[in-house]
Amino acid sequence: MTDQTPHGTPSFAHVEIEMRGSAAIIRLNRPEVRNAINDQMRQELIAAFDWADRTADVRAVILTGSGKGFCSGGDIGGMRARLDAPQDEVAFNGWTRQKQTHRGISVIHGCSKPVIAALNGAAFGLGLDMAMACDFIVASQGAKMSMSFLKRGLVSDGGGMYFLPRRVGLSRAKELILTGRVVETDEALAIGLVDRVVAPDALLPACVAWAADLTQGTPAAVALTKAILDKSFESSDEEVFALGRQAQAICYTTKGHRDAVEAFLEKAGPST
CATH class of the missing domain: 3.90.226.10 (2-enoyl-CoA Hydratase; Chain A, domain 1)
Known part of the structure; x- marks a missing residue:
C-alpha cells in the first residue's frame, strides 16, 4: 500500500x-x-x-x-x-x-x-x-x-x-x-x-x-502558532498566554529564528 x-x-x-x-x-x-x-x-x-x-x-x-x-x-x-x-x-x-x-x-x-x-x-x-x-x-x-x-x-x-x-x-x-x-x-x-x-x-x-x-514563516513558528490558535476558543486568556510563552521559548532555540534575526540586522546595517 x-x-x-x-x-x-x-x-x-x-x-x-x-x-x-x-x-x-x-x-x-x-x-x-x-x-x-x-x-x-x-x-x-x-x-x-x-x-x-x-x-x-x-x-x-x-x-x-x-x-x-x-x-x-x-x-x-x-x-x-x-x-x-x-x-x-x-x-x-x-x-x-x-x-x-x-x-x-x-x-x-x-x-x-x-x-x-x-x-x-x-x-x-x-x-x-x-x-x-x-x-x-x-x-x-x-x-x-x-x-x-x-x-x-x-x-x-x-x-x-x-x-x-x-x-x-x-x-x-x-x-x-x-x-x-x-x-x-x-x-x-x-x-x-x-x-x-x-x-x-x-x-x-x-x-x-x-x-x-x-508558509513564509519558519516551520517551527508556523506549527506552534497553528497549534495554539486551534485551542484558543476552548482556552482562557491565561492558558493561551502560557502556551505562547512555551512556544516562544522553543522558537528562540531554532536556527530559523537565528537566521531571520541575523538577516534583518545585516539588512538594517549598524545601529547609530
Whole structure:
C-alpha cells in the first residue's frame, strides 16, 4: 500500500499525492463514486497525512478530489455491510469504525502544516466534515455542500458539530445540520462556510499560491502558532498566554529564528 514512487512520495490505491513546489496535494481518488470514503481510503488518507506531516520538504497540504466531486461522504456500500452484520455486533463494529473516522479527521485537523481544502465539486456529509477539518476552504464556482447526515438517519460523525459552529455560528450551524439542505458557493462564501471561491480551472493554482503565502514563516513558528490558535476558543486568556510563552521559548532555540534575526540586522546595517 505504501510503495515509494521515484519522487519519494508514497503510492496508494485510492489516494494520490502530488508535489507542487513545497505543497503536497493529497487527492481522494475514487471518482466513480464521487470519492466516497471506504475503509481502505480512510487508512490511506491517514497514512498520506502522516507522511506529509513528518516530511520536511512539505510545507503545506492541499486536500482535493479526483473527477467531478470533492467527496460525497461515507460509502453507502459500507453502510449496507454494517447493517447486515449480526445485531449483537452492530454497535461495537460501529464504535470501532468511528475510532478510525475520528483518527482520519484528527490527522487533518492536527497536521502541523497549513491545510487547505480545495473543493472541486460536491462536499456532502463526511466530505464536508473533512473539508472543515482543514484550516482553510477554497471552493470552485459551482461546488455544492450539504450536512446530509440526518437524511440517512445519522448524526454528523466527522467533527462537523464542532467545526461548523466555529465557521458559521451556532444558530446557522443548527439550521444547516437539521435541514441537510444544499448550500451553493455564493451563500457558502457569504456565511463563512468557505473562505474563497475561484473559477474551476484556477482552483489548484490559487490554493498552491495561497499555501506559499501561508508558509513564509519558519516551520517551527508556523506549527506552534497553528497549534495554539486551534485551542484558543476552548482556552482562557491565561492558558493561551502560557502556551505562547512555551512556544516562544522553543522558537528562540531554532536556527530559523537565528537566521531571520541575523538577516534583518545585516539588512538594517549598524545601529547609530
